[in-house]
Amino acid sequence: PAPRTVLLTGAAGGLGTLMRELLPPYGYRLRLFDERPVPDAPDAITAPLADREALRAAVRGVDAIIHLAGISLEASFDQILRANIEGVHQLYEAAREEGVRRVVFASSNHAVGFTPRPADGSAAIGIGTPRRPDTFYGLSKGFGEDLASLYHDLHGIETVSLRIGSCFPEPTSVRMLSIWLSPADCARLLHAALTAEYVGHTVAYASSANTRLWWDLSTARALGYEPQDDSEPYAAALIAAQGELDPDDPAHAHLGGAFCTDPPRWPH
Ligand code: NAI
Ligand code: 15L
Secondary structure (H helix, E strand, O other): OOOOEEEEEOOOOHHHHHHHHHOHHHOOEEEEEEOOOOOOOOOOEEOOOOOHHHHHHHHOOOOEEEEOOOOOOEOOHHHHHHHHHHHHHHHHHHHHHHOOOEEEEEEEHHHHOOOEOOOOOOOOEOOOOOOOOOOHHHHHHHHHHHHHHHHHHHHOOEEEEEEEOEOOOOOOOHHHHHHEOOHHHHHHHHHHHHHOOOOOEEEEEEOOOOOOOOEOOHHHHHOOOOOOOOOHHHHHHHHHHHOOOOOOOHHHOEOOHHHHOOOOEOOO
8 A cells, every 4th residue: 555644854945845746646645854944834844854853753653754855965074974974874763763664765866976977879877886976965875875775684674765866847957858857757756666565775766768868767667667758858958058068078977967076065
């Protein structure tokens, strides 16, 4: 049976805001958690992941957790340590203590961001490619994936770690044509990850069925995900405005794009 009550951490963020709209039609009742207030959600829990009591109360009684909370760009090592590394540990401890059996973890393409991007016609990047984080941020996502693996092997908590490409309403760069995850496909993939029979610890790339896809979506498809969107209708206008990716430009040579050269930084 589909899980009914799902804790959504990071509910005030960009992706959380989109999923608050798109997940309830699948039958989920969402409980919301974020260190920032969630607009128009008086019942949301406003607390940092470091607040153990608040987090434990937040996970109590839920069927599953979608863990989006954390720093979503590059930041100092100390900031990443607290929000993303200690934060994901607190989350799994709370899940273990309260008996939650399924987590979907928002990992990122930046866990493997220094992987050379595939040339046209070459093999897509597979899920087994070695980790090559491009930032402390990407490093923290690799940590989260390994923590999920540990909590599965030790405690039986199942996780789908999604290496999300770029999930925004529309692709806004030529790079994003290859890794765009439409919000509607994100909701489809989360639903698949929450309802697949047995996932153990599964790592999957998360994007739409883009014509210019750089990676292998078979792990996501094996969960039951059937992407419906493709960034291609946006391609002509983006390429006219920005030009094709230059393979000799270091900012375009790797999967992580500009995160490898001049990463966008967390504003706080
Ligand atoms: P965002 O930065 O808009 O939202 C993150 C939310 O987490 C914010 O509302 C923030 O207040 C909250 N947060 C940060 N630290 C916290 C803490 N210590 N305790 C409680 N709440 C905290 O990011 P976005 O774009 O919504 O991404 C959501 C998740 O998905 C992040 O983990 C991000 O790394 C991941 N992701 C997103 C991608 C995208 O394309 N949007 C791509 C790859 C990964
Ligand atoms: C990420 O991991 C970020 O959270 C998101 O804001 C985008 O920058 C995305 O990667 C990307 O690679 O485009």
